[in-house]
Amino acid sequence: METKSKTNETASSIDSKDRALAREMIDRIGDKWTLLIIATLGEREQMRFTELLDGIEGISQKMLTKTLRQLERDGLLSRKVYPVIPPKVEYRLTPLGRSLLALVTGICTWVSSHLPEIENARREFALSE
DSSP states (O other): OHHHHHHHHHHHHHHHHHHHHHHHHHHHHHSHHHHHHHHHHHHSSOEEHHHHHHHSTTOOHHHHHHHHHHHHHTTSEEEEEEOOSSOEEEEEEOHHHHHHHHHHHHHHHHHHHHHHHHHHHHHHHHHHO
């Protein structure tokens, strides 16, 4: 009887941990910088930090560094450091990151194809206030 109770406790705590991880990943994937980094890296096989910084309008060096570290920690991108001076670091999507790229591309396509409708809805909303 006690074994069954312990099993239920373990399963319940695993479910809770899985739910927490799922929420964390949804927050990460829904973050605008994550989406832009994944989309930008999807355009090329690999990119250097400065190329990403220059290619993503509005992102600060600090935010790019933070987001890249989170994505690397989550297994969505890999970082390769070359032992040269000045330091050379390249980032690329992992297979897991490439699987997310397909979804990000779908979101970008949806946004592009619906921009006129979104703009129209915003105009109508502003007029109704």
